[in-house]
Amino acid sequence: MSIKFLPPLRLLNPSPPVTRFPLMNVGLSINTRRSIPIFSGVFPFKLKYPGFSSRFSTRSFRPGPTGSRPEFTRRTGAERERGEVRTSKSLVEDEAELSDWVSDLRTNSFRGRVTSEDESDSDMGRRNRSKRGPGRDRDSGSNRGGGREGFSMKRRRESDSDEFGEPTRRRTESTFGPPRKNRGTLGLQNEKRGQGERDLWLKRDGKGVKGERGFIDDDDEVDVGEDERKGLMRNLGGLVTEEESDDDDDDDDGDNGNGIFEKNALSSTGLKKEFDMKDRPSLSSSSDSFMSETRFDQCSISPLSLKGIKDAGYEKMTVVQAATLPVIVKGKDVLAKAKTGTGKTVAFLLPSIEVVVKSPPLDRDQKRPPIIALVICPTRELATQAATEANTLLKYHPSIGVQVVIGGVRIASEQRNLQANPCQILVATPGRLKDHIENTAGFATRLMGVKVLVLDEADRLLDMGFRKDIEKIISAIPKQRQTLMFSATVPEEVRQICHVALKRDHEFINTVEEGTEDTHSKVRQMHVIAPLDKQFPLLYVILKDHIANDPDYKAIVFCTTARVTGLVAGLLGELNLNIREIHSRKAQTYRTRVSNEFRKSRGLILVTSDVSARGVDYPDVTLVMQVGLPASREQYIHRLGRTGRKGKEGEGILLLAPWEEFFLSTVKDLPLTKAPMPSIDPDTKKKVERALSQLDMNSKQAAYQAWLGYYNSQKKVANDKYRLVELANEFSRSMGLDTPPAIPKLVLGKMGLRNIPGLRTK
C-alpha cells in the first residue's frame, strides 16, 4: 500500500527562516503484511496512521541575551520525574589539559607503541570450552569457565578458534515440531506472516560492496579459514584478532566483568543559549512514514555518488535524508533526530562523501594524506556497518578510501593498514581512535585534514562513558569543520551539551513529529512484571511461544550485562533454543562472525548485551525482548529499534521484576501495555531448573557479580544497599544457587558494598 502525499509549504513560525528546503515530496510507504505472532489476541494490533499532519522541525541555535534562560533547559514533568538532567563539571573545564594533550601530540604523535606485549599472539589466555547440551550449536555457548573473574583490570583475551564451530543452524521446527497455527502458548491469536515482504526492500547483501582495500593483513589472521576470511573481508573485519574486547572503552555493555559500572550520566553545562525555534514545512504524512518522495537525483549529489546509490538500490530518500541532506550540503552543522531504522547512516555518509569528492585528490606521494571525513560510532559492530555502507556508496569513487579502526583489533595491524592504504574517510570507535592519535606515527597530522566530523548515536557518545574521549578527539581535529550528529534519541541534556562539537548556529532537525512517540507505532510494546525466580522460565515460555507462532522468527534478547548475557545464552542453549550470543566478553572475530550470521539468518535468537542496542541493522527482527532494567529510556528505545526497521512490524517485550516497575514511568509516553501473564507449567519449570543446574558455576558467579554491579549503578535500586543485596541474592537463587557466590573484597570495596549483610567475600 502506498499513499502519496505532497505537503503544503507551511511556516508555523513566521520569523526569519534559517534554511530553505527545496520542495520535497514525502510519501507514505506502508507494508502491513507481516503478522504479529504473540499476544495479538489480547492486544489486537492497531495500525496507527493518524492523518497526514506530521511535520519535522528544525531549530537553529542563536546565542541568547546574557542571562536569559534558554528555552531548551526547561524540562517536562516526565523528565523532571526521571531526574535526567544532572549537573556535573563543565565540558570545557579540562581545556588546559586538552590543549596540552594536543600540542604534545602534534610535536610527538608517535610514542613508539606499535605492538605491545599485550597484543602478541603468545598470550592466548584461557581457552574454556563449556559443556554443551546435546545438539547444541558449537558456537553458541558463552564463556562459561573459571579463572577469568578475578578483579584484574588487565587486558584479557581469549582465542576464538574454539568458538568457531560449524555454522550450522538448527531449525526450530525440528526441535519443537511444526508451528502451531493460531494459538500460542499464551493462548493468543496468530496471523501468518505474508511471504515476499523482504523483496519489497532492497537486497544489498553481496551487491555493490566495494572491494576493501588493504583491510586484510595475513599476519593478523589467526585460526581463520577461507570462508571466514572472505566473510571478514566482506565486512571489513579483516583486522580482527583473538584479542578479547574489554581492552578498549568502546564497548557499550558497561560491564567490565568486575561489576564496576560506569554511569551513563549526561551533564548540563548551564551555558546560556537561546533557541530560535522554527517549524519546518510538513514532510511526513504519518508518524510512521519514513520514506520521502524526493529522489536522490533531485539533490546536489555528484553523478558517481548517484550511481553508487542507484546500485545500492536506493531511489528515493528517507525522510531524515530528505530533511538533512539539503542543509548539510550547504555546509551547516546539523543535529538530527530520526526514529530507529530510517536511514540515518546514509544521511550522514552521503554528504560526507560529497565533501571528500570536492576536496583535492590524494597525492600518491603524499606520506600522510589527510583524513577528510571522520565518523565516530559507539560500538565496533556499528563502526564496521557504517564503513560497509560507505563502501557501498563509494562503488564508483575508486580514489576514495575508507578504513575502520575499532577496539578488539590489533593496533599494529591497523597502523600498517593506515600507512599502506591511504583513506580519506575513517570510521572509528572512540577508544581506539584516541589510541591512534596518541600512538600512531603521523596520525594526528592526518587528522588535521578533517573537514567533516560525524558523531553517530550522538547522545551515547556525549554521555559520561565516552565524553572524555570525544572531547580529546575533538581537540585533535580542526575547529574549522562541519559537524553532524545523529541519533534516534536526543534528550534535552544532549541539546545542552552539543555545543562541545557543534557550532552555535547549527540546525536541529527533528523528523519525529511533535506529539508522537519516539518509537514506531507498528512495533507493539508490552511489559511483563514477574519476580526474579519466574523470569528464566518466563523468558523460555515467551520465546518458545514466539518460535511456535512464527517459523521465520528472528529474535533478540537483551540482558543487562555481558556476564548475565553469557549466562542467559548458556541457559537458552541448554534448553535447545537456537541461540547465538554477542557481548563485550567475546572476541571481536567471534562478534563479527555472529553478527554477520544473524544478519542473514532466520530461526535464530541473538542473546546480547547493549553492544547490539544501537544502530545495528539486522533485517526482519520479529521480536526484541529486554530482560531486566534498561540502562535508560534511550537505551530502551534503541534496543526496541532493532525490530520494526524500514517501516516493518515488530514486537517488543520488556520483562521486569516488580521492584523494577518504576522504569515504566520513564517510558509512559510510549505505547507500552501490560501483557497477560504467561503460564508456566510444572514440566517447563523443571526443565528450566534442570538446564540451570547444568550451567557452569563460574558463569553463575560471574553473572551474580555483574548483576550486583549493574544494579549498584542504577540509582533507584542502589539507594538501599541492604535491599540491593537481598535482590542480588534473589537473583542468585533464581540461578539455582541458594548460597550466593563470594565476591572479592576489593570488588566489594569498589562497589561500596563492604560489610553489607548477605554478601560473601573471598
Ligand SMILES: Nc1ncnc2c1ncn2[C@@H]1O[C@H](COP(=O)(O)OP(=O)(O)OP(=O)(O)O)[C@@H](O)[C@H]1O
Ligand atoms: N533511501 C533509502 N531507501 C531505501 N533503503 C534505505 C535508504 N536509506 C537507508 N536505507 C536502508 O534502511 C535501513 C536502515 O538504515 P540505518 O541502519 O541507517 O537506520 P538508522 O536510522 O541509522 O537506524 P538506528 O537508529 O537503529 O541506527 C538500512 O538497511 C539501509 O540500507
